[in-house]
Amino acid sequence: xxxxxxxxxxxxxxxxxxxxxxxxxxxxxxxxxxxxxxxxxxxxxxxxxxxxxxxxxxxxxxxxxxxxxxxxxxxxxxxxxxxxxxxxxxxxxxxxxxxxxxxxxxxxxxxxxxxxxxxxxxxxxxxxxxxxxxxxxxxxxxxxxxxxxxxxxxxxxxxxxxxxxxxxxxxxxxxxxxxxxxxxxxxxxxxxxxxxxxxxxxxxxxxxxxxxxxxxxxxxxxxxxxxxxxxxxxxxxxxxxxxxxxxxxxxxxxxxxxxxxxxxxxxxxxxxxxxxxxxxxxxxxxxxxxxxxxxxxxxxxxxx
Numbered sequence: 129x130x131x132x133x134x135x136x137x138x139x140x141x142x143x144x145x146x147x148x149x150x151x152x153x154x155x156x157x158x159x160x161x162x163x164x165x166x167x168x169x170x171x172x173x174x175x176x177x178x179x180x181x182x183x184x185x186x187x188x189x190x191x192x193x194x195x196x197x198x199x200x201x202x203x204x205x206x207x208x209x210x211x212x213x214x215x216x217x218x219x220x221x222x223x224x225x226x227x228x229x230x231x232x233x234x235x236x237x238x239x240x241x242x243x244x245x246x247x248x249x250x251x252x253x254x255x256x257x258x259x260x261x262x263x264x265x266x267x268x269x270x271x272x273x274x275x276x277x278x279x280x281x282x283x284x285x286x287x288x289x290x291x292x293x294x295x296x297x298x299x300x301x302x303x304x305x306x307x308x309x310x311x312x313x314x315x316x317x318x319x320x321x322x323x324x325x326x327x328x329x330x331x332x333x334x335x336x337x338x339x340x341x342x343x344x345x346x347x348x349x350x351x352x353x354x355x356x357x358x359x360x361x362x363x364x365x366x367x368x369x370x371x372x373x374x375x376x377x378x379x380x381x382x383x384x385x386x387x388x389x390x391x392x393x394x395x396x397x398x399x400x401x402x403x404x405x406x407x408x409x410x411x412x413x414x415x416x417x418x419x420x421x422x423x424x425x426x427x428x429x430x431x432x
Contacts, residue, residue: 132158134422135221135230137209138366140166141408142398143236144192145415146422151199153423158230159196160204160223165189166238167363167399168408170262172288175310177409185262188408209237209369214391232425234418235370235381235389235396239363239406244276248332249359256338257357261285264358270294273356274341276329280307282360286315289358296321297352299343301328332357365400376402387418388425395421 134150136143139161150157163169171185180188196203204223211222212233221228241259243249249257258264261275265288273293275286278300289296298305298315303326305312315321326345333340333351340353365380367373374382374390381396383389383403389396397418398411 129227129229131218132156132228132230133426134158134232134234134419135160135219135228136234136236137161137212137221138166138236138238138398138400139164139193139196139203139205140236140238140398141168141192141411142166142238142400142415142418143234144196145412146234146236146397146419147196147201148199149416149419150422151201153419155423155426158202158204158228160207160209160221160228161237162206162208164193164205168192170260171408172262172284174408176407212370212394213372214393217393219393232393232395232422234387234415234422235367235373235394235400236398236411236415236418237366237369237400238411239365239399241359242362242364244329244332244359244361246329246331248334252332252334252338252357255336256334256355257332257359259359261288261358261360264356265289265292268293268356271355272353273297273358274299274329274352274354275358275360277360277362278302278305278307278325279360279362280311281362283307283311283315285358285360286318286321287311290315290318290320293356294320297354298323299327299329299341300325302326329357363399363406367400370394370396378402386421387414388421393425395425 133155134157136159169189208224272295274297327343331342380402383401387395395418397414399406
């Protein structure tokens with residue numbers, strides 16, 4: 129079986145940037161990912177990525193992909209890594225389609241949406257309930273919808289829906305919304321947004337499709353008639369396959385300043401790690417650092 133210099137797991141901002149740096153260092157590497165673009169592809173309007181005063185998430189993800197493909201990068205798309213382990217000097221990966229070996233690995237598998245864990249959520253997933261406003265927002269034109277959450281991801285989803293939906297209910301279990309000040313101001317100024325703080329969803333209702341939700345505020349419970357539910361309550365790291373790799377209490381992979389994990393030869397970058405502040409530009413920077421650290425590692429310059 130072929131042994132690659134490097135395998136990069138994930139093709140979001142961190143993984144794609146790592147691939148560009150690996151290509152420029154002439155490493156023999158492979159990228160394995162379920163999708164391309166990661167969370168960036170799901171974002172709405174982006175106004176804080178250096179070099180672009182304004183760009184949408186899908187547009188930025190497309191720019192990332194174009195840059196990666198410029199180098200003829202070997203890519204295994206729609207493939208999920210299931211297991212990863214180091215044996216001797218070789219790291220072995222098992223996916224849902226094949227087995228691979230490499231001298232080093234960068235885990236840049238990002239995060240996935242948290243679920244509500246309430247009655248009706250699984251039944252109405254993709255039947256009115258979604259985790260991606262960028263992907264599915266246009267399907268709810270002229271309808272009443274609920275956005276569940278109160279942080280930046282919920283604010284971003286609401287801003288995307290303001291010009292699409294008839295009315296938006298923001299259901300937030302905290303006492304107040306939190307997040308970027310500019311987004312907060314825009315949401316609060318919108319005439320078709322109702323903010324319901326200190327409230328939580330207890331059930332998703334419907335027949336063939338969503339037609340409402342139950343929410344609880346203190347001891348009071350009521351129903352809201354909505355035709356769409358956007359779950360934006362945060363993310364959890366895609367790190368379950370990395371058994372033996374040290375993680376924090378939130379299952380984020382612990383890395384040092386050079387993106388090295390507790391296992392020599394295994395590096396990690398982006399939102400799957402314990403780095404502070406989950407931002408596209410930070411993930412991209414961490415991806416470049418990880419690839420440079422891999423180059424030094426394979427050259428025997430550091431981590432001997």
